Amino acid sequence: MILNPQPTALSAQGRYLVLIAVFLGWMFAGMEMSLMIPATRPAIQDFLSAHPPKTGESVNQVVRIETRADQWLSWLVSAFLLGAALGGIVFGWIADRAGRVKAMGFSILCYSSITALSYFVTSPEQLLALRFLACLGIGGMWPSGVALATEAWPSVSRPALAGLIGAAANVGFLILGLIMLYHPITRESWRWVLLLGGTPVVLGAFVLAFVPESPQWLAEKQAPASLTATPVAEVFRPPLLRWTMLGIALGTIPLLGGWASGQRLVPWAGQVGELQGLPGLKASTQTLQALGAVIGSLSGGWLASRLGRRRSYFLISLGSLALSAYIFLTLTPTRAEFLWATFALGLVSTSFFGWLPYFLPELFPTRVRATGSGVTYNFGRILSAAALLSSTALSALFQGDIAKMGATTSLVYALGLVLAWFIPRSDAAWSSQITREDAPPVKRSLF
Numbered sequence: 166m167i168l169n170p171q172p173t174a175l176s177a178q179g180r181y182l183v184l185i186a187v188f189l190g191w192m193f194a195g196m197e198m199s200l201m202i203p204a205t206r207p208a209i210q211d212f213l214s215a216h217p218p219k220t221g222e223s224v225n226q227v228v229r230i231e232t233r234a235d236q237w238l239s240w241l242v243s244a245f246l247l248g249a250a251l252g253g254i255v256f257g258w259i260a261d262r263a264g265r266v267k268a269m270g271f272s273i274l275c276y277s278s279i280t281a282l283s284y285f286v287t288s289p290e291q292l293l294a295l296r297f298l299a300c301l302g303i304g305g306m307w308p309s310g311v312a313l314a315t316e317a318w319p320s321v322s323r324p325a326l327a328g329l330i331g332a333a334a335n336v337g338f339l340i341l342g343l344i345m346l347y348h349p350i351t352r353e354s355w356r357w358v359l360l361l362g363g364t365p366v367v368l369g370a371f372v373l374a375f376v377p378e379s380p381q382w383l384a385e386k387q388a389p390a391s392l393t394a395t396p397v398a399e400v401f402r403p404p405l406l407r408w409t410m411l412g413i414a415l416g417t418i419p420l421l422g423g424w425a426s427g428q429r430l431v432p433w434a435g436q437v438g439e440l441q442g443l444p445g446l447k448a449s450t451q452t453l454q455a456l457g458a459v460i461g462s463l464s465g466g467w468l469a470s471r472l473g474r475r476r477s478y479f480l481i482s483l484g485s486l487a488l489s490a491y492i493f494l495t496l497t498p499t500r501a502e503f504l505w506a507t508f509a510l511g512l513v514s515t516s517f518f519g520w521l522p523y524f525l526p527e528l529f530p531t532r533v534r535a536t537g538s539g540v541t542y543n544f545g546r547i548l549s550a551a552a553l554l555s556s557t558a559l560s561a562l563f564q565g566d567i568a569k570m571g572a573t574t575s576l577v578y579a580l581g582l583v584l585a586w587f588i589p590r591s592d593a594a595w596s597s598q599i600t601r602e603d604a605p606p607v608k609r610s611l612f
Contacts, residue, residue, distance in 0.1 A: 187330065190273050203358075231436065248301050254536075421548070
């Protein structure tokens with residue numbers, strides 16, 4: 166049974182239980198997000214081996230495999246982005262209507278159970294379909310988890326909470342990278358990673374059984390006025406519409422830059438590692454990129470509070486653009502500088518994901534916070550998926566040259582330099598235009 170505290174407050178034990186559950190839920194979601202990055206190329210090699218090339222095509226077999234592998238990576242990432250976008254909206258609505266805990270618990274069960282089912286696929290098309298369904302849960306985890314943590318800790322330092330949540334997914338990336346160092350993902354052995362993705366099903370059941378509900382949501386639920394508007398409709402009409410559209414744009418830049426460009430470092434290292442007889446290069450790249458990402462996401466909220474929202478977003482965009490250009494245009498995965506530059510790009514570009522949970526939730530009042538956070542964060546995935554699907558033409562144009570594709574797609578960070586100037590400098594810029602239920606909090610430590 167779900168432990169329901171009084172609507173006015175949570176005990177210290179309840180608050181820490183919420184924090185641990187949200188961290189683990191988003192950590193495992195991060196592992197789910199990352200698992201197809203190193204697994205797609207081996208999977209496509211495995212599937213293509215069952216359909217050998219026609220007579221006369223063998224000379225171009227390497228180019229054929231590399232081109233198809235990159236195209237399927239784009240399609241699988243797009244399935245993730247579209248599934249997560251839809252899941253963020255659906256589970257965000259459930260979180261505002263039925264409760265944060267129910268939405269979070271069922272989102273974890275969704276992404277873990279369907280990923281485990283993917284172990285049995287026999288074609289890339291089946292993998293694509295199940296990937297889309299699993300990612301409904303990944304998208305649902307973010308708005309429900311962020312809303313629950315924000316409301317369970319209303320007086321905590323926002324940069325600390327945002328950084329902790331932002332780091333969770335990247336801890337999942339890091340864990341997968343460390344596992345890969347000892348159990349490589351190869352053409353002959355790649356399905357095990359899908360079974361690994363099924364392990365959080367235990368966490369989903371635990372959340373539904375024991376995690377306490379948000380006291381702010383419980384109090385809001387008791388007020389009849391809270392049911393007079395549809396959450397999705399409210400965030401898409403004044404006075405919230407302006408901030409919803411801004412949030413969508415701000416979320417799109419790091420999502421598209423990360424998935425269309427930064428995440429190509431791992432398959433690039435795998436491609437070169439195979440040719441150079443360095444099987445551990447892919448796992449080392451994943452691990453160092455994830456380690457940098459953990460540190461970067463922890464610092465994103467702090468940077469926003471210290472440097473200001475506008476300046477921090479501008480500098481993160483500039484750093485991501487410069488590092489991407491340096492890596493894809495001047496380095497190769499066998500160069501000594503490559504791994505350190507990968508670490509640096511992970512640190513800088515992933516600071517966005519500590520910045521976003523700092524900025525987005527407070528744009529919206531409690532009654533639509535999960536919906537608003539889900540829409541702004543996940544709607545950017547739709548735009549990113551459309552751009553990524555369009556980029557599959559680059560695979561054929563560059564004949565599977567991942568460096569050229571990564572350099573081209575990283576140009577999206579240049580848009581972030583422009584978009585930064587539309588960010589309000591402080592809460593005062595919008596606080597007078599939306600209704601807030603909570604008094605200004607007194608900051609206190611998580612620990």
